[in-house]
Amino acid sequence: MATDSIKSSTLMLRSAGRPPWYAADGKNDPVYMVGVAGGSASGKTSVARRIVQALDVPWVVIVSMDSFYRKLSPEESKQAFLNNHDFDHPSSYDYTEALRCVRDLKQGKATSIPQYDFAKHAPSTESQRVYGASVVIFEGIFALYDPTLLSMMDMKVFVDTDSDICLARRIKRDVTERARDPIGILQQYDRFVKPAFDGFVRPTMNNADVIIPRGLDNEVAIDLLIKHIQRQLDARSQALMRPALVRQFRSEDDLSELFFRVPETNQVRAMQTILYDATTSREDFIFYSDRLSRLVLEFGLGKLDLAPTTVTTPMGVPFDGYSLAPNVTGVTILRAGGVMEKALHSVVRPAHYGKILIVGDPVTHEPRLHYVNLPPSIKDGQVLLMDSTIVSGANALMAVRICLDHGVKQENILFMSLLATPHGVHAIQSAFPKVKVVVALLDSHISEDNLLIKAGYGIFGDRYFGTEC
Ligand SMILES: Nc1ncnc2c1ncn2[C@@H]1O[C@H](COP(=O)(O)OP(=O)(O)O)[C@@H](O)[C@H]1O
Ligand SMILES: Nc1ccn([C@@H]2O[C@H](COP(=O)(O)O)[C@@H](O)[C@H]2O)c(=O)n1
Ligand SMILES: [Mg+2]
Numbered sequence: 001m002a003t004d005s006i007k008s009s010t011l012m013l014r015s016a017g018r019p020p021w022y023a024a025d026g027k028n029d030p031v032y033m034v035g036v037a038g039g040s041a042s043g044k045t046s047v048a049r050r051i052v053q054a055l056d057v058p059w060v061v062i063v064s065m066d067s068f069y070r071k072l073s074p075e076e077s078k079q080a081f082l083n084n085h086d087f088d089h090p091s092s093y094d095y096t097e098a099l100r101c102v103r104d105l106k107q108g109k110a111t112s113i114p115q116y117d118f119a120k121h122a123p124s125t126e127s128q129r130v131y132g133a134s135v136v137i138f139e140g141i142f143a144l145y146d147p148t149l150l151s152m153m154d155m156k157v158f159v160d161t162d163s164d165i166c167l168a169r170r171i172k173r174d175v176t177e178r179a180r181d182p183i184g185i186l187q188q189y190d191r192f193v194k195p196a197f198d199g200f201v202r203p204t205m206n207n208a209d210v211i212i213p214r215g216l217d218n219e220v221a222i223d224l225l226i227k228h229i230q231r232q233l234d235a236r237s238q239a240l241m242r243p244a245l246v247r248q249f250r251s252e253d254d255l256s257e258l259f260f261r262v263p264e265t266n267q268v269r270a271m272q273t274i275l276y277d278a279t280t281s282r283e284d285f286i287f288y289s290d291r292l293s294r295l296v297l298e299f300g301l302g303k304l305d306l307a308p309t310t311v312t313t314p315m316g317v318p319f320d321g322y323s324l325a326p327n328v329t330g331v332t333i334l335r336a337g338g339v340m341e342k343a344l345h346s347v348v349r350p351a352h353y354g355k356i357l358i359v360g361d362p363v364t365h366e367p368r369l370h371y372v373n374l375p376p377s378i379k380d381g382q383v384l385l386m387d388s389t390i391v392s393g394a395n396a397l398m399a400v401r402i403c404l405d406h407g408v409k410q411e412n413i414l415f416m417s418l419l420a421t422p423h424g425v426h427a428i429q430s431a432f433p434k435v436k437v438v439v440a441l442l443d444s445h446i447s448e449d450n451l452l453i454k455a456g457y458g459i460f461g462d463r464y465f466g467t468e469c
Pocket of ligand 1: 041047
């Protein structure tokens, strides 16, 4: 039997969408949490997966309580293999660990979720890294048991399936997926599973907002549930993203002292004019983008913390200066941020390079994280994070969060961009107040859909790479 099939799985569908930290200014709580409880094999995991499928929203994570079974002592483990260990008592779970994960996710933070191996009755050595979610589904027999966890849930669901059906399904599942034999399953069921369901699990039905009789078979109830969650998410996302609200945000005066703008000389204004001119040839667009990239990088590098040093000149005179930052990682946010890499190579010799690929959803234009490649040494030094444009700030927020998750300190991040909106910069500064932001041009004109800087250079990547339609 494949090992994968007997490990508990924390299903994660988080490839797309507005990340929860988009509104990480502490005022909004955009993470929607659903608890799904019920007896063993009642269909909790199946219902949770159906919700994820039907919601079709990005950044959804299912956290299974399987992940939080306590580690057994050697004697307990021996008994477990004899079907004589009680996995159905509330004390068999590590609630502190479950709370740590759920709290992180609820706050829009990344977390590490332990994995469980049912065949070994033991946690796996690996854990699963989750970068955060807009919707968290917490499922397990005791999902509606702990008061602190209950207080974090926006919706509480109990799956109520006939116990005979549960037992039949459990036998089938545990033989095929959890490396068990039917006799052992029945022994464990009589000794622990059934009494615990009656004594501990069923009473948590009282904590539920919604009870789903027959689990997955109850398409009407599941449909209603999904529609309700969708409505809640829509309401939240409108409050967060309505362009009118976003546009009335901030001017340059509202930005913190860690925002730096390249001084607007005539040369800078002229380059801006060329880039903004719809008739500019691609050749010129590339030339002046590269030039502006070098300028913003040179200017931004002036904001890096440097260590003082003294050297001796050829005349034998000591000279007090600085050593250029020894451990710098240049991280480009692809696709458009990649154009700044050329300039980076020409002005600095970073020790390392990294790439984060974020692509806008073709329909919603929300950011999707596709690829992350960051060197392990990134955590020890300063990071130059680069994107050509900051509009809503959503891509930038995602990229900063990923760097933090790789151990980078906020104060070591310098975010550089050619063109930004004040509200995009403000979004970064609200979420990550210690990050320095350096831009060449600031423009507060934004299109109705909140995607383009209206008076700006259009879609930078398309003009630079010649992929305009
Ligand atoms: N409505 C259903 N019809 C048939 N099989 C189902 C149904 N719901 C769940 N199952 C199967 O029953 C087993 C237990 O379901 P699962 O969702 O894992 O339950 P739980 O997470 O509550 O233990 C799984 O093998 C699953 O595929
Ligand atoms: N090593 C273990 C750990 C747990 N169990 C059983 O799993 C059941 C909970 O999972 P469901 O997906 O069925 O909700 C629970 O009833 C435990 O008895 C186990 O058999 N072995
Ligand atoms: Mg399950």
